[in-house]
Amino acid sequence: METRDEKQPGAVNLDRRRFLAMSAGAAISLALAGLPANAAGKAPHALPPLPYAADALSPVISANTLSFHYGKHHQGYLTNLNRLVADTPFGDLPLEEIVIQTAGKKDLAAIFNNAAQVWNHTFYWHSMTPGGGGEPPAALKQKMIADFGSVDDCKQALLRACTSQFGSGWAWLVLDNGTLRAVNTGNAETPLTAGMTPLITIDVWEHAYYLDYQNRRSDYAAAVLDKLINWEFALENAG
Numbered sequence: 001m002e003t004r005d006e007k008q009p010g011a012v013n014l015d016r017r018r019f020l021a022m023s024a025g026a027a028i029s030l031a032l033a034g035l036p037a038n039a040a041g042k043a044p045h046a047l048p049p050l051p052y053a054a055d056a057l058s059p060v061i062s063a064n065t066l067s068f069h070y071g072k073h074h075q076g077y078l079t080n081l082n083r084l085v086a087d088t089p090f091g092d093l094p095l096e097e098i099v100i101q102t103a104g105k106k107d108l109a110a111i112f113n114n115a116a117q118v119w120n121h122t123f124y125w126h127s128m129t130p131g132g133g134g135e136p137p138a139a140l141k142q143k144m145i146a147d148f149g150s151v152d153d154c155k156q157a158l159l160r161a162c163t164s165q166f167g168s169g170w171a172w173l174v175l176d177n178g179t180l181r182a183v184n185t186g187n188a189e190t191p192l193t194a195g196m197t198p199l200i201t202i203d204v205w206e207h208a209y210y211l212d213y214q215n216r217r218s219d220y221a222a223a224v225l226d227k228l229i230n231w232e233f234a235l236e237n238a239g
């Protein structure tokens with residue numbers, strides 16, 4: 001397995017730090033960024049606050065969907081995780097480290113699934129912003145043109161990653177050895193454990209869209225890409 005890209009401290013801007021500080025995986029990420037780890041990443045993990053109001057993504061994602069998704073699903077994974085790691089060595093590890101150390105281990109699948117789902121959902125909330133979509137920042141746009149041909153080709157690749165995921169999972173824009181790629185993962189799986197750097201994710205579990213779009217995953221994904229996706233966040237994660 002490849003090692004994760006280690007970012008230079010100078011490349012980590014304030015918004016990235018703000019995300020990391022709000023993520024339950026703060027300690028390992030800050031350590032990767034050359035910053036001191038702290039105890040905030042240890043169990044019991046807290047549910048990071050949403051970066052916007054529950055109705056802020058409407059009508060693309062309704063307040064009803066967002067409230068259930070954050071308050072029931074995300075919270076549920078967190079509650080399970082805290083229960084599962086209590087009184088185990090994983091209780092002393094930050095979230096990202098739990099995800100990486102339990103990946104691919106059948107006897108630790110329950111811990112992996114809940115830890116990864118906590119991480120993935122926090123990342124997903126930040127991957128969207130009210131009034132998002134539109135033109136990516138120049139540096140990201142250049143990279144999209146270099147690696148996909150155009151911004152639209154990049155968005156189409158992300159849309160295909162959403163629609164071609166069979167069953168539950170996630171679509172991601174990642175940096176893989178310095179190249180932008182659109183990939184998908186099943187269930188709780190995350191590119192973090194494959195040595196890739198996630199830039200953006202879209203949740204394609206049915207609970208992410210069924211109340212608003214029923215079976216029309218493609219309509220949900222296209223609307224997120226056109227109207228909500230947070231390209232600034234993607235660029236921050238690219239370092």
Ligand code: MN3
Pocket residue numbers: 069073121203205207208
């Ligand atoms: Mn979800």
